[in-house]
Amino acid sequence: MAKTDNVLALSPTPLYSQIREILRQRILDGTYQPHQQMPSESELIKAFSVSRITVRQALGDLQRAGLVFKIHGKGTYVSKPKAFQNIGQLQGFGEAMSRMGYETFSQVVSIKTLAAGKTVGAKLQVKEREQITELRRLRYLNRAPISLDVTYVPKAIGERLAKEDLEHRDIFLILENDYGLSLGQAEMQIEAMLADEPLARLLKVEEGSPVLRIERLTFTHDGQPLDYEHLYYRGDAFQYRLRIERGHL
Amino acid sequence: MAKTDNVLALSPTPLYSQIREILRQRILDGTYQPHQQMPSESELIKAFSVSRITVRQALGDLQRAGLVFKIHGKGTYVSKPKAFQNIGQLQGFGEAMSRMGYETFSQVVSIKTLAAGKTVGAKLQVKEREQITELRRLRYLNRAPISLDVTYVPKAIGERLAKEDLEHRDIFLILENDYGLSLGQAEMQIEAMLADEPLARLLKVEEGSPVLRIERLTFTHDGQPLDYEHLYYRGDAFQYRLRIERGHL
DNA sequence: CTCCATAACTTGTAATGACATGTCACAATT
DNA sequence: AATTGTGACATGTCATTACAAGTTATGGAG
Numbered sequence: 001m002a003k004t005d006n007v008l009a010l011s012p013t014p015l016y017s018q019i020r021e022i023l024r025q026r027i028l029d030g031t032y033q034p035h036q037q038m039p040s041e042s043e044l045i046k047a048f049s050v051s052r053i054t055v056r057q058a059l060g061d062l063q064r065a066g067l068v069f070k071i072h073g074k075g076t077y078v079s080k081p082k083a084f085q086n087i088g089q090l091q092g093f094g095e096a097m098s099r100m101g102y103e104t105f106s107q108v109v110s111i112k113t114l115a116a117g118k119t120v121g122a123k124l125q126v127k128e129r130e131q132i133t134e135l136r137r138l139r140y141l142n143r144a145p146i147s148l149d150v151t152y153v154p155k156a157i158g159e160r161l162a163k164e165d166l167e168h169r170d171i172f173l174i175l176e177n178d179y180g181l182s183l184g185q186a187e188m189q190i191e192a193m194l195a196d197e198p199l200a201r202l203l204k205v206e207e208g209s210p211v212l213r214i215e216r217l218t219f220t221h222d223g224q225p226l227d228y229e230h231l232y233y234r235g236d237a238f239q240y241r242l243r244i245e246r247g248h249l
Numbered sequence: 250m251a252k253t254d255n256v257l258a259l260s261p262t263p264l265y266s267q268i269r270e271i272l273r274q275r276i277l278d279g280t281y282q283p284h285q286q287m288p289s290e291s292e293l294i295k296a297f298s299v300s301r302i303t304v305r306q307a308l309g310d311l312q313r314a315g316l317v318f319k320i321h322g323k324g325t326y327v328s329k330p331k332a333f334q335n336i337g338q339l340q341g342f343g344e345a346m347s348r349m350g351y352e353t354f355s356q357v358v359s360i361k362t363l364a365a366g367k368t369v370g371a372k373l374q375v376k377e378r379e380q381i382t383e384l385r386r387l388r389y390l391n392r393a394p395i396s397l398d399v400t401y402v403p404k405a406i407g408e409r410l411a412k413e414d415l416e417h418r419d420i421f422l423i424l425e426n427d428y429g430l431s432l433g434q435a436e437m438q439i440e441a442m443l444a445d446e447p448l449a450r451l452l453k454v455e456e457g458s459p460v461l462r463i464e465r466l467t468f469t470h471d472g473q474p475l476d477y478e479h480l481y482y483r484g485d486a487f488q489y490r491l492r493i494e495r496g497h498l
Numbered sequence: 499c500t501c502c503a504t505a506a507c508t509t510g511t512a513a514t515g516a517c518a519t520g521t522c523a524c525a526a527t528t
Numbered sequence: 529a530a531t532t533g534t535g536a537c538a539t540g541t542c543a544t545t546a547c548a549a550g551t552t553a554t555g556g557a558g
Contacts, residue, residue: 014511042537050513051513053511073539074520074522075538077471185493189490192441208457210459223283235441242439291508321551322510322550
């Protein structure tokens with residue numbers, strides 16, 4: 001018999017991900033203290049009655065998530081807790097903020113259907129004359145305006161989005177949960193600029209104030225460009241935070 | 250006999266990483282075209298005479314690197330080539346720029362040894378009164394000033410660094426290659442601000458110009474904070490680019 | 499012709515076994 | 529006392545086997 005009977009075995013989620021979550025829990029609740037050694041692979045094998053492959057898959061995920069690190073020949077250790085744990089993953093604005101306990105909502109400024117034009121067309125890979133939807137939203141954090149988001153999506157999606165509750169729901173989550181489009185990756189450019197008059201008025205800052213401008217092109221899992229955004233954040237109220245890894249490939 | 254004889258077998262690098270690099274090469278040189286299906290796992294097993302575990306490890310690396318994506322039940326596909334491929338990894342400035350064919354050098358403005366103080370001490374996890382090294386450099390891209398870098402490192406490292414060729418070599422690469430410190434991850438915050446007078450003079454821009462301010466704390470592989478930097482980039486000449494993934498954990 | 503079961507693929511998960519390699523402590527040797 | 533093995537234990541790599549689960553084409557039943 002290949003598969004051993006196991007208390008966890010009848011569950012629908014894979015064994016390694018269950019173990020990963022159990023270990024994650026123990027790290028977060030302090031059962032395994034930062035910078036302390038985790039149980040060795042062979043101990044975990046005995047503890048969970050699984051094979052080494054399964055244990056290694058769980059630990060590998062945790063390592064890639066930045067919760068533990070391994071030293072060849074010594075063991076696996078809990079990372080020091082990081083303020084930014086997990087950031088550096090593609091998240092919508094509300095998604096990221098609500099995770100941190102902030103209250104957000106979005107005010108829809110305008111929804112227009114217009115020709116893609118050269119720039120947007122190139123990004124979304126549609127013809128210049130093809131129609132796309134432009135969605136402008138003002139985003140509020142704790143009731144203060146913090147950013148202007150200009151979103152371009154193909155017309156078909158834009159028309160569906162127009163009927164959604166865009167004030168409270170994240171576009172990313174609508175696309176994924178309601179439309180079944182699985183988002184894969186995004187390319188971003190971040191730069192600094194000065195607020196011109198119309199932008200300053202919307203963000204309730206002085207003209208010439210510093211603004212963080214983020215251009216983001218989001219792709220579906222299979223590489224289709226889906227959502228092209230220009231985000232203008234108040235420089236005095238927002239920092240973009242991320243955690244990055246030094247690659248080992 | 251467990252291990253099959255294999256043409257690749259006597260090499261010092263692991264099999265899966267050799268196969269990964271071969272496949273990466275074939276993707277980059279167009280042998281496998283974007284959005285086309287890769288050879289299936291069983292075909293790769295036959296082609297390289299290795300086990301499925303090895304093939305999957307190679308493909309998994311490529312997937313995490315964003316070069317391919319998999320669809321359960323269908324196959325593995327080549328991703329569309331991305332302008333930003335691989336960015337989102339921790340790189341030094343020169344490291345990133347020279348990869349793109351730009352010429353850079355750094356002018357050392359000052360090197361001081363001083364007390365850490367509250368902020369820097371907290372980041373580098375040393376006592377407030379402990380001595381650290383502050384290194385100020387003006388970085389040039391194609392002979393135009395593009396950023397001011399203020400770097401804080403523990404005194405012991407700062408004293409060694411002071412003797413290095415900081416004009417042309419990347420600090421990250423010195424730390425890794427010469428000092429054997431393996432860098433793991435970094436936390437960054439990016440914000441927009443206005444150039445004050447001294448900064449404007451250094452960057453040769455007008456006072457009040459937009460500046461991208463990046464605060465970056467870099468850790469060694471085992472989580473020790475090692476290098477705390479404030480980077481001030483000319484807003485008109487620099488965009489921070491990265492590619493991020495939507496997490497699947 | 500339509501519908502549906504099925505076979506033949508694909509990738510995903512998991513167990514078991516083996517050997518390689520890095521680390522460290524302790525004992526034996528010099 | 530300093531050095532050098534050597535063994536115990538950690539993670540790293542790899543092979544083999546088995547079954548689960550998603551996808552697609554095909555062929556037979558209605």
